[in-house]
Amino acid sequence: MKVLVLGAGQLARMMALEALPLNIDVEAFDVRSDQIIHPLSQQVLGEGLQQALREADVVTAEFEHIPLSVLEPCQQSGKFFPGSTAILAGGDRRREKALLQQAEVSTAAFCLVKNRADFDAAITSLGLPLVLKSALEGYDGKGQWRIKSPEQADDVWADIAQFLKQSSKKINQGIVAEQFIPFDYEVSLVGARANDGQVKWYPLTENHHVNGVLSVSLARAQHPLQAKAEQMFNAIAEQLNYVGVLAIEFFVVGDTLLVNEIAPRVHNSGHWTQQGSDSSQFANHIRAVCGLPLGETNLQRPTLMVNILGIDQLPENLLAIPELHLHWYGKTARPGRKMGHINLSAEAPAQLKQRFAQLIKLLPAEHFPELETMLPRIADI
Amino acid sequence: MKVLVLGAGQLARMMALEALPLNIDVEAFDVRSDQIIHPLSQQVLGEGLQQALREADVVTAEFEHIPLSVLEPCQQSGKFFPGSTAILAGGDRRREKALLQQAEVSTAAFCLVKNRADFDAAITSLGLPLVLKSALEGYDGKGQWRIKSPEQADDVWADIAQFLKQSSKKINQGIVAEQFIPFDYEVSLVGARANDGQVKWYPLTENHHVNGVLSVSLARAQHPLQAKAEQMFNAIAEQLNYVGVLAIEFFVVGDTLLVNEIAPRVHNSGHWTQQGSDSSQFANHIRAVCGLPLGETNLQRPTLMVNILGIDQLPENLLAIPELHLHWYGKTARPGRKMGHINLSAEAPAQLKQRFAQLIKLLPAEHFPELETMLPRIADI
Numbered sequence: 001m002k003v004l005v006l007g008a009g010q011l012a013r014m015m016a017l018e019a020l021p022l023n024i025d026v027e028a029f030d031v032r033s034d035q036i037i038h039p040l041s042q043q044v045l046g047e048g049l050q051q052a053l054r055e056a057d058v059v060t061a062e063f064e065h066i067p068l069s070v071l072e073p074c075q076q077s078g079k080f081f082p083g084s085t086a087i088l089a090g091g092d093r094r095r096e097k098a099l100l101q102q103a104e105v106s107t108a109a110f111c112l113v114k115n116r117a118d119f120d121a122a123i124t125s126l127g128l129p130l131v132l133k134s135a136l137e138g139y140d141g142k143g144q145w146r147i148k149s150p151e152q153a154d155d156v157w158a159d160i161a162q163f164l165k166q167s168s169k170k171i172n173q174g175i176v177a178e179q180f181i182p183f184d185y186e187v188s189l190v191g192a193r194a195n196d197g198q199v200k201w202y203p204l205t206e207n208h209h210v211n212g213v214l215s216v217s218l219a220r221a222q223h224p225l226q227a228k229a230e231q232m233f234n235a236i237a238e239q240l241n242y243v244g245v246l247a248i249e250f251f252v253v254g255d256t257l258l259v260n261e262i263a264p265r266v267h268n269s270g271h272w273t274q275q276g277s278d279s280s281q282f283a284n285h286i287r288a289v290c291g292l293p294l295g296e297t298n299l300q301r302p303t304l305m306v307n308i309l310g311i312d313q314l315p316e317n318l319l320a321i322p323e324l325h326l327h328w329y330g331k332t333a334r335p336g337r338k339m340g341h342i343n344l345s346a347e348a349p350a351q352l353k354q355r356f357a358q359l360i361k362l363l364p365a366e367h368f369p370e371l372e373t374m375l376p377r378i379a380d381i
Numbered sequence: 382m383k384v385l386v387l388g389a390g391q392l393a394r395m396m397a398l399e400a401l402p403l404n405i406d407v408e409a410f411d412v413r414s415d416q417i418i419h420p421l422s423q424q425v426l427g428e429g430l431q432q433a434l435r436e437a438d439v440v441t442a443e444f445e446h447i448p449l450s451v452l453e454p455c456q457q458s459g460k461f462f463p464g465s466t467a468i469l470a471g472g473d474r475r476r477e478k479a480l481l482q483q484a485e486v487s488t489a490a491f492c493l494v495k496n497r498a499d500f501d502a503a504i505t506s507l508g509l510p511l512v513l514k515s516a517l518e519g520y521d522g523k524g525q526w527r528i529k530s531p532e533q534a535d536d537v538w539a540d541i542a543q544f545l546k547q548s549s550k551k552i553n554q555g556i557v558a559e560q561f562i563p564f565d566y567e568v569s570l571v572g573a574r575a576n577d578g579q580v581k582w583y584p585l586t587e588n589h590h591v592n593g594v595l596s597v598s599l600a601r602a603q604h605p606l607q608a609k610a611e612q613m614f615n616a617i618a619e620q621l622n623y624v625g626v627l628a629i630e631f632f633v634v635g636d637t638l639l640v641n642e643i644a645p646r647v648h649n650s651g652h653w654t655q656q657g658s659d660s661s662q663f664a665n666h667i668r669a670v671c672g673l674p675l676g677e678t679n680l681q682r683p684t685l686m687v688n689i690l691g692i693d694q695l696p697e698n699l700l701a702i703p704e705l706h707l708h709w710y711g712k713t714a715r716p717g718r719k720m721g722h723i724n725l726s727a728e729a730p731a732q733l734k735q736r737f738a739q740l741i742k743l744l745p746a747e748h749f750p751e752l753e754t755m756l757p758r759i760a761d762i
Contacts, residue, residue: 017398020421023709040401041422278704278726293701300682320674323659328404345659
């Protein structure tokens with residue numbers, strides 16, 4: 001069996017690592033270069049989407065910012081999962097909000113902004129502070145603005161107007177204005193839906209971001225909001241007749257959950273599943289899109305993940321910490337770039353906390369800020 | 382970092398799967414074709430040993446039947462682990478017996494046989510029944526004879542003489558005669574030794590063979606002979622100044638262990654470690670030969686392994702059994718060929734037993750004989 005993945009980054013690579021033992025070959029389509037790549041050897045296997053599409057049994061995606069010119073032939077092939085509707089909803093906040101409304105799940109109050117009049121109306125109707133996000137190509141904190149007081153309106157709008165002018169040359173850009181949510185913390189739910197409608201969810205994961213980029217994810221077994229999150233997952237997945245792994249990010253506010261955004265794919269906050277559960281999100285995505293039964297998703301060991309950003313070397317004695325696993329992506333280092341991640345597990349939360357403290361001491365602090373803020377959270381899992 | 386593996390089969394492939402996330406590239410040298418292969422993409426990367434040796438940081442092996450013409454330049458490179466002495470001991474039962482004597486570990490009584498006079502002397506000195514094994518190229522039950530009564534001597538020797546005549550055209554073949562051990566069952570110990578002498582052992586594994594080929598391996602936590610096996614492992618590994626994963630097969634006779642044979646490499650009876658322990662034998666072999674700290678080897682979940690021989694398809698609903706993992710090797714099916722394996726885990730032994738019974742029902746019985754003989758053994762683990 002052959003699976004074609006749109007995108008040739010680390011997510012395709014980690015899918016391929018799980019697919020190979022199932023005798024499923026993964027090829028990756030690099031949307032920018034138009035090349036077909038072997039995600040494990042990096043060998044160029046060919047050029048152009050058409051032939052790869054013909055040869056593939058299944059097509060899927062590792063990211064959602066894919067041009068329509070690529071999505072359309074994939075959708076027409078009849079073998080694209082989770083399909084272009086889901087990918088488009090993940091890549092355009094306007095479609096995403098419409099989907100969340102249809103699924104009747106709670107979100108922050110929001111409105112669409114195309115011009116200054118819309119912007120002023122948003123401030124009036126939603127109140128301040130506001131978060132403004134570009135509709136397209138926004139991820140890892142890119143294309144986001146905040147306004148806290150009316151005096152900032154002119155400056156913030158000047159920034160946004162400049163951004164819109166630049167990006168709308170190429171694409172149908174827009175802005176979504178959202179009421180700022182003073183959330184307690186952020187969680188995500190990663191789950192897999194099979195083509196027969198069977199769904200399995202991993203436990204909720206608590207996520208800590210630094211400068212808009214995920215820094216640490218901590219799997220939380222038996223979180224009191226797990227069932228609520230699963231209901232919301234189902235509402236969204238059923239709207240899309242979804243097949244594959246879907247990730248949903250939530251704000252936790254007291255005992256309520258608000259959907260922040262969705263990712264129609266395997267997700268950085270699910271990387272801990274490689275060590276903490278029987279079947280990782282990558283294995284389950286491959287199983288789902290290939291029509292195979294899903295693997296187990298329960299938390300087997302208390303586990304957390306730390307992202308490695310911008311550097312391609314770490315002290316070798318890190319691996320002396322028990323149950324620590326390095327996952328490098330084989331990429332060339334650039335400042336802020338996701339280069340790999342560390343998974344850390346333990347027998348029990350107290351041991352995980354101790355090992356995490358040990359890890360923090362060994363990591364270069366300048367590349368791993370704020371890790372210690374997650375330490376006290378481990379007591380709760 | 383780049384590791385060159387001598388041999389391009391499934392063991393190199395499974396090492397490469399574990400090495401990639403460590404940003405360690407594995408290349409495989411196919412001893413027969415003289416080609417350098419990418420073990421995950423099967424791409425031919427080059428030809429000839431010399432250049433690959435120059436480019437590699439570390440050289441290791443996935444099997445022990447390697448010609449001296451290959452072993453010698455590897456040894457001379459100074460980066461070959463576990464090194465040619467260990468590989469030669471694994472590939473020649475005469476050297477293996479000498480090693481075991483030096484290490485002062487118990488084995489069956491044995492003697493070397495070159496001609497009919499030696500053969501008759503072996504019958505007299507060791508008694509019947511006897512097991513006779515070819516010194517070279519013997520594995521998976523190949524090159525083995527048994528003699529139970531004096532009347533069989535002429536027939537058995539005729540077979541052996543014919544075998545010696547054929548194989549000694551190419552190699553310095555010989556025969557080792559061993560006293561037959563009426564063992565209770567067979568176990569193996571897989572362990573890893575780092576270049577600083579640190580050793581970690583997996584739990585003893587009970588092995589069930591059919592026609593001389595491994596069929597099922599069952600990890601046994603807290604086996605009463607674990608400590609004894611570890612002592613014997615250390616005695617052998619220290620003799621060899623061993624670096625890497627080493628496997629030792631034992632006969633269990635009451636409360637004693639007799640070494641049957643050693644394998645200076647990752648071993649089929651350690652495949653369960655991919656699911657049952659934190660760091661698999663493949664990960665730990667890579668860590669050891671690359672000079673990295675070893676990963677944890679304790680049994681995290683009751684786990685067993687079933688070999689898939691001769692077929693390249695199994696019912697898809699196998700994957701619906703919880704905690705069942707398929708590991709295919711991407712090979713073309715031939716009768717009796719090792720095509721893949723199944724790992725099965727559970728929360729507790731009783732659950733593993735139940736899942737194994739479920740698995741046995743789904744497997745085509747003609748390709749999986751005698752599995753049910755292992756069912757009652759699970760109660761003990």
